[in-house]
Amino acid sequence: MGASSSTASPSPEAHEQREQETLASAALALPLLRAAFSRSSSTADALPDALAPPRASFRAPGSPPALPLPPHFHDLLAGLGPAIASQFFGRAAGAADAAGDAGWVPFLRGFNRCCARTPASRSLALLLRVYAAACASAGAPCGIQLQEGDGEEGADEGKVAGELAPEEIAVFLWMCWAMAWSALAAPGAPGGGGDKSEPVAVLLPDVTHLVLSASVSAGAVADDAGIWGWEVSSDGKGVKVQEFTSWVLSTAPGLGNCLSRYVRDRIRLLAADSVEETSVSTVNTTFDTSDVYLLTRGRAWAIALSLRNKLAENFLTASVTGIDTDDLLYRSSVHGKGLSRFWSCAEGYHGPMLILLSAFSKGGGEDVGSGRRWVIGVLTEEGFESKDTFYGSSGFLCAAHPIFRMLSPSGKEKNFIYCHLHPQMRTYEANPKPVGLAFGGTIGNERIFLDEDFSKVVVRHHAVDKTYQHGSLIPNQGYLPVEASVLDVEVWGLGGEATKRQQDMYKKREDIFSEQRRKVDLKTFASWEDSPEKMMMDMMSDPNTVRREDR
Structure with missing residues (x-):
């Protein structure tokens, strides 16, 4: 007769919940996720509205812009929240009204699909899927073809194929930048200012150099020969999704993190107290520095996407809030x-x-x-x-x-x-x-x-x-x-303010030393009678005079 076990084995549902909670806690704290799930369960539109970016009036860079903003761009951003909610969360939100925590595990499952640590190629594929869904809701042209996977959980595992025109690449890059802008320059409540506030004016960065880089990498534009005078247009040769993915992984790997970072920021704002809506920041978002400095917002963002160290955050902030x-x-x-x-x-x-x-x-x-x-x-x-x-x-x-x-x-x-x-x-140097x-x-x-x-x-x-x-x-x-x-x-x-203060201290110290070297203390010099200059003058006046050397 064996002794019975003191604890019963957990059910498969409890085991899955524990796994999902452990995986989600690595990306965001569980109390924040529970608060966000509680608020998203209030209405059917709570989660899609929370995942939507703040309302803004975006305009293309330059006057006149080299690449006009497509008329469907604002509709595409408006469909971003519903696209993310349907792609990853499904009916998780709003399912807890009748069954308690029945929607908690699906909510965690959807959060982990887009925010858990995954290979960069898969993260980019998920982002392209969201872009395709947002284009479909906005009625915008999209060359991405989605191949769905097998099984209930395989909706995000299928391959992404198709071809992106240069104009579509620019719109996709602008969408990714708008997602970063919503987190850094628009610290408002979910959904932005709502219908009560006027949309803020935001200037998009110039992404022509990134689109051209992707086209050259894919062979759509002949390197060197076709670069000068190249313009982004819908009539240009397209880039296959596989080639675009290879270019992103080698040149701009930071694009793969846009989706997970955006969802985490919107979920964090949803979990916060959203009763009092804060204003949307417009710091330097309407000022074009393309004709002022070599470091433009577009170039700063491109550098931020290519780096994988702590400096990437500095360049990202410069591209969003201004230099x-x-x-x-x-x-x-x-x-x-x-x-x-x-x-x-x-x-x-x-x-x-x-x-x-x-x-x-x-x-x-x-x-x-x-x-x-x-x-x-x-x-x-x-x-x-x-x-x-x-x-x-x-x-x-x-x-x-x-x-x-x-x-x-x-x-x-x-x-x-x-x-x-x-x-x-100055000394003689042979080489x-x-x-x-x-x-x-x-x-x-x-x-x-x-x-x-x-x-x-x-x-x-x-x-x-x-x-x-x-x-x-x-x-x-x-x-x-x-x-x-x-x-x-x-x-x-x-290097930040600390490094700049150290440089200022160094310059002040060097200025003090330079000033001390300029000052001449006349008391340290001997009298004229004992100076070598007077002896030389006397010798020139009467060189035959016998002089005794003082020892």
């Missing part, structure tokens, strides 16, 4: 061109920095004017030091215009940064080191070299560089070094 001009350390059009001017602004800043430079070159035997300018950038993990050798621990090269491309470290060499000024003590800024390559064969006057930049083929990954930085680069005329240079500090 903080206090972080601008140096700008050649304001502070003057030259390495000495640059050094006076960047010296003492020991933190991550972004260097952007705009230039134009001659290629193919034709003169390329400033209308065909290109912009490249370098993202460093530390500040600049005046050395005659390469240094640094990490960094990224970036092609920002007209095409976007991010080149991460290769891990083979560590020639990340080279910054060499003229030495204060003088070049004076200027450089990134990658070796001394004499730098991947990017900016001369001392900031008037010319030389960009070499990636074959000379083992520090950064392979890839062209400018159109029509070729294998030979490309020498270009520099138009503007910007340096942005990304």
